[in-house]
Amino acid sequence: MPYTVDFDTVSTVGLESSPVAAALAGLRANEARYFKNKYGHVFTVEPAKDAQPTIDRVSRILEDERGIVIASPPLEATAFQVEDLHFDYVFYESGLSINVMYSVDELGKRAVGFKLSDGMDVPTELAAFKFARQKSKLAGTIRGSYFVIKGDYPVG
Numbered sequence: 001m002p003y004t005v006d007f008d009t010v011s012t013v014g015l016e017s018s019p020v021a022a023a024l025a026g027l028r029a030n031e032a033r034y035f036k037n038k039y040g041h042v043f044t045v046e047p048a049k050d051a052q053p054t055i056d057r058v059s060r061i062l063e064d065e066r067g068i069v070i071a072s073p074p075l076e077a078t079a080f081q082v083e084d085l086h087f088d089y090v091f092y093e094s095g096l097s098i099n100v101m102y103s104v105d106e107l108g109k110r111a112v113g114f115k116l117s118d119g120m121d122v123p124t125e126l127a128a129f130k131f132a133r134q135k136s137k138l139a140g141t142i143r144g145s146y147f148v149i150k151g152d153y154p155v156g
Helices: 021-039 052-066
Strands: 044-047 074-082 085-092 096-103 110-116 132-136 140-148
Touching: 021 074, 021 085, 021 096, 021 132, 021 140, 052 074, 052 085, 052 096, 052 110
Parallel strands: none
Antiparallel strands: 044 074, 074 085, 085 096, 096 110, 110 140, 132 140
């Protein structure tokens, strides 16, 4: 069942099995607030078992572009479009959040972003990336990194 993420009252619903559930919930709420404020989009997620096409798309892009396979099991995912940007998000049990931003305009921006919840270690499969820190009232300290997508991965 889809869950609408509330950034006013942060909840660990759907993330309870994560060792950093509270921080991951804050990270998820931080994303929800961003999309609501910037695009007026209500951020909803589905359990991983109901969002396999989204998880498969993110996994394929990671593997094709950089040979990355995420070891942690996915807990939730979502896919949506705002303006000319398609987004895929996957939230993992380890506290990792991965998003794919893919412009539907052929000349637009396309990138994969990684965010680490406060309190989690950098996953071995992402050790080659440098992570910048940012403070969030909802999520504490978020560490993030990204890479630009070079291949073609049409949405749909």
